[in-house]
Amino acid sequence: MLSSKSILLFLFLLTGALFANGQKEKNELFNIKYQTVIDGNISEKGSKIILIAGPEQAKIYTIAEKNLLPQTPDEIEYIDFFKKVAYQSATLHDGKQIYTETPFSEFPVLEETGEIEEILGYRCKKVKTTLRSNSIEIWYTSEPDVKGTPLISHGIADGLVLRVIRNNNYGLIATEIDTTENKKKESILPKHLGKKTDISNYRYLITKSFVTTVNIFDNEQISWENSVENPEGKQMDNIHRYAGGTIILKQLELPKVSLDYRIFAELTQFSNGDAYDRTGTVFIIPENKEKSFFTALTDGVESVPAFHAANGKNYYATVATSDFSPAVELIRFFTPFGIRHFNEQVQVHGQEWEKQAFYKQEITELLPLLQTKVWIGVFIGNYDKGGHKVSLDLKYFPGKRTISETDNKEKQWIYPLFNTLNIMEMAGQDYGTMFENDSLCIEFEVPNNLRNVILRYVSTGHGGWGGGDEFNQKPNEIFIDGKFAGSVIPWNCNCGSFRRYNPASGNFWNGLTSSDYSRSGWCPGEATNPVYIPLGNIEKGKHIVKIAIPIGAKEGNNFSHWNISGVLIGEY
Numbered sequence: 001m002l003s004s005k006s007i008l009l010f011l012f013l014l015t016g017a018l019f020a021n022g023q024k025e026k027n028e029l030f031n032i033k034y035q036t037v038i039d040g041n042i043s044e045k046g047s048k049i050i051l052i053a054g055p056e057q058a059k060i061y062t063i064a065e066k067n068l069l070p071q072t073p074d075e076i077e078y079i080d081f082f083k084k085v086a087y088q089s090a091t092l093h094d095g096k097q098i099y100t101e102t103p104f105s106e107f108p109v110l111e112e113t114g115e116i117e118e119i120l121g122y123r124c125k126k127v128k129t130t131l132r133s134n135s136i137e138i139w140y141t142s143e144p145d146v147k148g149t150p151l152i153s154h155g156i157a158d159g160l161v162l163r164v165i166r167n168n169n170y171g172l173i174a175t176e177i178d179t180t181e182n183k184k185k186e187s188i189l190p191k192h193l194g195k196k197t198d199i200s201n202y203r204y205l206i207t208k209s210f211v212t213t214v215n216i217f218d219n220e221q222i223s224w225e226n227s228v229e230n231p232e233g234k235q236m237d238n239i240h241r242y243a244g245g246t247i248i249l250k251q252l253e254l255p256k257v258s259l260d261y262r263i264f265a266e267l268t269q270f271s272n273g274d275a276y277d278r279t280g281t282v283f284i285i286p287e288n289k290e291k292s293f294f295t296a297l298t299d300g301v302e303s304v305p306a307f308h309a310a311n312g313k314n315y316y317a318t319v320a321t322s323d324f325s326p327a328v329e330l331i332r333f334f335t336p337f338g339i340r341h342f343n344e345q346v347q348v349h350g351q352e353w354e355k356q357a358f359y360k361q362e363i364t365e366l367l368p369l370l371q372t373k374v375w376i377g378v379f380i381g382n383y384d385k386g387g388h389k390v391s392l393d394l395k396y397f398p399g400k401r402t403i404s405e406t407d408n409k410e411k412q413w414i415y416p417l418f419n420t421l422n423i424m425e426m427a428g429q430d431y432g433t434m435f436e437n438d439s440l441c442i443e444f445e446v447p448n449n450l451r452n453v454i455l456r457y458v459s460t461g462h463g464g465w466g467g468g469d470e471f472n473q474k475p476n477e478i479f480i481d482g483k484f485a486g487s488v489i490p491w492n493c494n495c496g497s498f499r500r501y502n503p504a505s506g507n508f509w510n511g512l513t514s515s516d517y518s519r520s521g522w523c524p525g526e527a528t529n530p531v532y533i534p535l536g537n538i539e540k541g542k543h544i545v546k547i548a549i550p551i552g553a554k555e556g557n558n559f560s561h562w563n564i565s566g567v568l569i570g571e572y
Contacts (some may be wrong), residue, residue: 263395280332327377
């Protein structure tokens with residue numbers, strides 16, 4: 001029989017051994033590799049996430065793909081189970097380090113289901129939750145003395161998560177587990193994470209790092225008959241003004257990007273004195289031929305070719321010829337009635353006025369024209385010394401995270417065909433009345449056999465009285481080589497949605513206001529959407545496009561006119 005001293009010694013040694021084993025287990029780190037799972041099948045194409053899990057801390061990062069865009073942030077997430085806080089951290093392209101922290105209480109609450117399943121040899125419990133109307137299922141194990149999850153936002157279980165499934169078909173699953181001993185007992189969390197910020201700003205800075213923003217105009221005035229002094233020659237990045245100040249123009253070098261990018265133009269506008277709804281356009285000037293729209297601006301509108309109409313008029317700078325390209329529209333927009341400038345002068349019960357109009361439009365199909373040295377301008381037709389103020393940005397959004405070595409090859413053919421919007425209205429360019437007993441016909445030549453050709457077509461009707469084309473539906477018919485290609489009736493019946501932009505709009509006896517009325521393809525305060533007319537394949541050689549619109553008859557000094565622009569886009 002053992003003495004009491006022997007028993008105590010034995011228990012002491014046993015306790016020490018157990019304590020040592022426990023310490024060894026607590027010093028062990030788990031390295032888990034996760035892969036995307038779709039409908040129960042592991043996908044090699046998805047992101048590969050690594051989780052380093054310890055007893056009270058965890059680190060999550062994604063294995064970087066090859067040839068990532070140079071502006072890609074380096075993001076790492078951390079979990080502190082002792083403090084019950086998660087961290088998102090990033091090193092941005094410029095070297096700045098930022099992070100945000102979120103307490104566990106702000107993540108979805110996990111509900112036990114009682115279901116058990118074995119994953120990679122570990123007995124796992126299933127919990128569930130919802131995240132923005134998505135059902136989330138999570139399997140975690142408590143068997144090893146480590147904790148962590150590859151998807152913090154889906155909820156943090158009190159154990160090691162080995163599978164996460166969203167909506168029963170998509171998620172992550174652990175495919176490999178390795179263990180290493182943390183001999184130095186180093187903390188998984190670094191001592192310094194960078195500059196702290198809130199979650200919304202953190203996400204903004206991450207996404208902003210991918211976006212290339214080109215600021216073109218910033219709070220620039222577009223008005224009539226103020227003094228205009230332009231810089232000599234075609235000086236880059238300097239603002240030029242034409243047509244009495246109703247056109248602002250700048251030449252700049254746009255970034256070269258691959259064809260997977262999406263491009264958006266963003267324009268803000270407010271009245272600086274003009275009370276009326278006005279036609280506006282954001283445009284570029286192609287300089288691929290002997291003469292361009294810039295020639296018309298500098299040498300006069302009659303210095304460039306004209307369309308000779310059946311009514312005997314010459315409409316200069318409107319159609320493409322062998323030696324001239326018309327201006328290409330990026331955005332057709334319409335100013336509201338006196339936004340901001342008249343907000344305090346007009347009070348309407350229950351109505352709060354906006355301070356500026358905002359127009360955002362995707363222009364990706366024009367990408368090949370937006371990667372070179374180019375003139376970009378904004379026109380607003382007005383006869384007011386205060387006029388309007390505008391700001392304009394182009395934003396380039398990558399379509400994928402990796403650099404493409406082939407997407408910069410020429411794949412698209414773009415040909416500006418016509419633009420009847422009289423951008424030089426205040427410098428003698430006539431309104432688009434060429435449809436009086438006539439059609440607009442333009443000859444063009446295709447250098448190669450083209451596939452999947454479309455006509456990017458923008459059309460708005462004007463004539464602001466009861467019988468004018470602004471308020472009457474008119475078909476626009478398109479013909480290629482005499483064959484009918486398509487028809488569209490430009491019409492907007494949602495103009496009442498923009499009442500809050502139109503303080504100076506006239507109020508009528510019946511409760512409506514002028515800005516409420518439906519119009520031919522436009523509303524005061526809105527941008528006009530292009531329509532895309534498929535033309536199929538077009539053979540190499542010369543062709544003719546014809547646009548036919550039954551323009552409204554004159555009433556005294558009142559007349560109707562149509563602002564239409566068209567660009568052919570095809571694939572080689």
